[in-house]
Amino acid sequence: MTVIFNLKEGCPEWATDLNQELESDFPDYHKQNPKVASQDWWHQTEFDTSNGCIMHVGQVIDEDGDLIDVVEIQPLDENFDGEIQGNGNGQPLYQLDREDFWLDESVTVGKLIQTKSTTICPTGELDEHSIYLETLVKVW
Secondary structure, three states, X not given: OEEEEEHHHOXXXXXXXXXXXXXXXXXXXXXXXOOOOOHHHHHHOOOEEEEEEEEEEEEEEOOOOOXXXXXXXXXXXXXXXXXXXXXOOOOOOEEEEOOHHHHOOOOOOOOEEEEXXXXXXXXXXXXXXXXXXXXXXXXX
């Protein structure tokens, strides 16, 4: 198992920038919520865990006809079960831009992944202002 990303072990500049953006755009957010990546934030935040199998790594043509570099993942259940060749557990494949930690050499077709994430909702609702954060990504 390889940990390719762990937000808890360090991204202070990134967290500082995000907290400043939240303070600027949503001044009431930090009155009710701890600063992102603070010790209180880690204790109070709910995290989702998702498992999957990497089905494609590399370029694909998007709907506009442009070549984009992606990681395509087949979602699996909490036990990494599902029909890899079919539609898995009924969820469609999803694509992530292949940048940052997704460029790690361990990200290859057939590997299993586990992602822990959360979504920050500065307006209090899941909407266009919501911020999806991957906090931990492991590859097997």
